[in-house]
Amino acid sequence: MASPDNLVLVPLAYPVLVVDDDAVSRHVLTQALASAGMPVVALGSGTEALAWLSQRDTSIVLLDLVMPAPDGFEVLRVLRENPRTVDVPVVVLTALDADEDVTRAFDAGADDFVRKPFRPAELLARIRGQLRMSEYVEALWRRERDARVVLELTQALSSTLDFRDILFTVVRRIAEVARVDRCSIVLVGDKGDVGYVVAASDDRDLRDLPIVLDKYPEIRKVLETGDVLVIEDASTHPLFEVVRADLPPNSFRSLAIVPIVYEEKPMGVLFLRGRQPAALRDHELGLTRTVANATAIALRNAKILQSLRDQTQQINVARFEAERRLAALERYADFFHSSADGIVVIDADGRILFSNPRARELTGRSEEELAAGRIDDLIDPKDLPVLQGIREGFGKGVFPHMVDITIRKHGEMTCEKRTSSVSFSSVLREDGGAILVSLRDVTDDRATAAELTATKEFLERVIDSSVDAIISADNTGIVRLFNRAAERLYGYRAAEVVGVMNVRDLYPPNRATHIMRLIHAREHGGPGRLEGYRTEVLAQDGSQVPVLLSAALIFDNGRPVGSVGVFTDLRERLRMEARLTKAQDELRAREKQALIAELAGAAAHELNQPLTSVLGYAELIKRRAEDPSSVRSAAGTIATEAERMAEIVRKIGKITRYETKAYVGAAKIIDLDRSSEEDPNQALR
Template sequence: MPPGAPSHARAAAALERAGLRQVESLEAAGLVLLDLEAAEGLPALAALSHRHDVSRLSLVLWGAGPQLPEEQLGGLYVAEVVLRGPSESNDPDDAELALRLARAAERHHERSEQRQRSRDLGLLLELTADFAGTLDLQALLHGMTRRLAEEMDIARASLLLLDPAGEAAIVVAASDDASLKDLRIELSRYPEVREVARTGKPLILEDAPGHPLLEGVRAHVSARGIDTIAALPLTIRGEVLGVLLLRRSGSQRGFGGRELEFLLTVAHATAVALRNATLVQSVRGQSELEKSARIAAEERAAALNTYQLFFASVSEGVVILDEGARVLSLNPAAARLLDAPAQVVRGQHVGELVLPGDETPLMELLCAATRGEVRTEVDVVARTRRGRQLTLCVSASPLHDGNAAAVLSFRDVTLARQLADELRKTKDFLQRLIDSSVDAIIAADLQGNVILFNPGAEAICGWTAAEALAGIHVNQLYPPGVAKQVMAMLRSEEHGGVGRLVASRQHILTRSGEAVPVSMTASIVYEDGREVATVGIFTDLRARVDLEKKLTDAETRLEQSEKNAVIVALAGTAAHELNQPLTSVMGYAELLKRKLKEGDFAYRPVDIIYREAERMADIVRKIGKITRYETKAYVGAQQIVDLDKASDED
């Protein structure tokens, strides 16, 4: 389309309006506009048909000439034909021209994507065929990394196997060095590899020098001119065996969704091959590697082929939707689940098919799929055409295949969710029951680590539940040796039977070291006949012990009071009974003393009788004044009443 041609200006304006950029070099172009009415039109077409890269170009033919024969196109793909009318008034207007150019660009993009997917599938089949067809594992892995680097414009591709200790990795192959193998590297210098090993998820760092994950190695990354890093896990059954590490530099930065999908497939196939190679070398020999690699290739090839046969055989429901969320097809499982025959619902909106009670989750899934995102395991409550209410676990993925825009896969989880809800309610009730108990409830595994610590235990022991679960051992809760003693009692038959401990008084220790008296019951938790844990219920007896002490003190005081009352009554009786004969003795002794003279033989004995009688009277007086029970030591271990302390006299 020469610059001076009348069509050139219109085409340039239409390109700008369609959002397309005009370039002068064919190497940078994907879409070619060719004016067949210009003198240079047909020669330019002939020159294009002989280019070596003709398959990547798409044509937009401008003009009113007759349809070109296939041999004249020479394998060129015609994305759009803009025919001119017999007069300028019949030519397409600018808006229509821009729309048709945009549509041509979309077709070119779809064709490029299909061609790239075909190349990816071809490369994958070649790689997996190599996995199956070679006995030289080192050459195989180097060939795989080299092919990836060449086909995907990657500066360096390397394959790393993780050390079991998790601190290092072994580089077993690299795209730029066929001799490199078994090179040990420390993961501290490769934080992207360490992160993938930790999470098991792919990691893409598009601005590698500026990414915070590479803070410690930023200078090293910048010095090597690395722009983008992709680290993909080599995973088998949830275990990360290694990492496929890819680095890009220069003008081509980032990894597109298609590239990432392809690389994940290669990583999975490589992981399978490595796993099988290990099994083969240790048990069955190299022939098993070939078989496993072929199986992996066949599985991936089948997954990338036409969807219908696969969807028809899966047990989950699968619905393929167009850009307007209308049903293009659904598999037999989906028809059964939704009570919707396939021939009836094609062309209907998916909302009419599922009749969701709340359309928000379903619409969010569809919007995510149109943006190229994958969403998995989202619950949607729906009602079928027969009125059945179901809970569907739905996943949505984008699907660029002709008119198809998204694929929904789902399964009926109604019963599972009902059971899960009942289990959750039961668990919540039991948790509330445990939390509301004023008694301490503590459970521990067989290693003595605390696994349950309710608020009652917090109140008694002083630790929070978080602190207890973080690392408190049951030995810290008992005085020395008591934990073992409790386990011995639980395993004996003498305290309520094996596995049970009836109410027993023990002491448990608080955070401050205080020994708290408790009433304890305990049991062993069994699972399939095996001991798995122990649980104890502790009632705080501090208030009860204080009350018992007060009762004991009161009883002691009451006994003392009763004893004092008896002593006082006895003393009063004795004093009263002794006073009368003692008064007579003293009276007669005094009369005798008055009649006798001091020199008389009888005077001295009478005086002794009188004085001893006075002393006895003093003793009787003290006995009469006894108010409490006080004793003193006598002969040997005997105790007698201390009249001086027991009476009110000072």
């Protein structure tokens, strides 16, 4: 037996629990323990500590005495009254100086006492001392317990009572000591391909249950090597890779297999299993090895091996082989009959061995008709090549699921074709066996799916053919729809945007956030909508494109799940508006010129008549003047100035494109007759 000084403290299986209402003390304690490599949990009240300990384990408790209720004394009392925590070491911490407080703490169940303020080195030394003492006491207790268990089981194995009850006692006690969920004794026959569970800790009535060892690679390995095998987690261990698909979802996780050796040859194993990942400790494995050796001796002395050989080979094997095929189906019989899916079982040649009521309803055939037929008789001829290909895959271990096959449903006068989703799986593999076929009528589902697909494709075509850009995003802003018009608008390809870009990246900075606020506001079409909003978007080349936006939230059961926006490209419209504005400006200028021309024409017209009179009277004066020299000179001056005025009128007519004509002598005046005959619009051009 090792002395306490020789015990080496292994890494703590459970953390140190610190209970102190002072945050500074908790921090100092946590730092000191962590620096010593000890896992630690720090709590601030006695209530939290008791709740934590009701669900978890600790290696040692550091407990402050002075706390709000429940204080340290009350926590100590509860710990010592609870069987789970009665032996947990407790070191109390307090600033109290009175000796009666120390005495009271020890009376309440404290194992050691440290005053505040404490020195970390002293505290760690006291913790290690308590852990060493606890480990030493636990080691002594384990040795004493294991000795009692070995003595108890050895005496039981050597007794003359019913050996089956003795084996049950052995596995039950091992399960208790090793703290596993099930302990079994599995013996093997001569061929080594079938094992027999002769005792199990959780089933007193279990007798000689046959198991196929191909499904238990862990037992096979121990039988082949003769070594102990411990597996902490079977769900990830490579040994189970081949059979992992066949393991039930609630199968055992931790395993320990100890060989039962007779004449240096394993005759079976002690099979320990737990539902949670764990590893047996050394002393538990040592105890199990001792019991396994004692079991081997007892089996030899009781000649149990020969008895099992005779009985198993003559009775159990025959019964197992005879009933295995029937049991494989009968154990599912209730499920088959109540299943909502049609179920038929066929052999390797396609003959129907079993059918449930739903299968008979789907095929329109009676149980006798199905039992006398083959799976091929149920299938529409056009799908027989598909069925043939599936059956060829059975030999390769390929059993497809959810294959659409057309079933011929017989009616009173007609044969209706119905689409079924068919799945295949293997049963009774050891006999080269049988195939379970499940049928689910999906005719209406497929029709609905086809209609939905056609509708979806139509909507996609409508969206893609839209002249406006349509963009939709989910609640996180990731773009989920980007039609062709959007590609033209932004310059991105849809593959570059959908599922990759955030809708915010398609707007100038902060613009998307502003637009979302507008969508939620009531002024622009109502909550969740925005209609006819003029804004800009950010194209791939960095340019800002003017658009007219209408947007809305997408709701599912009243909850927004995304948004959609329709963007009308305004670039062409703006270019047209610019051209229209320019044309309007030119028209206004021309109208102004026309007004000037009309004014000039009107002035020329108004001057034409008086000018004609002046020229006429000047000529008349020249002819009738009595003083030819003076009067004729004045009349000549008048005629010259009038002619000069006529030249001005002629030029005005030329500017306004009004025609002129000769009047008196070489003088020209506006030809009002021809001007009035011309197209006024032409005169303005």
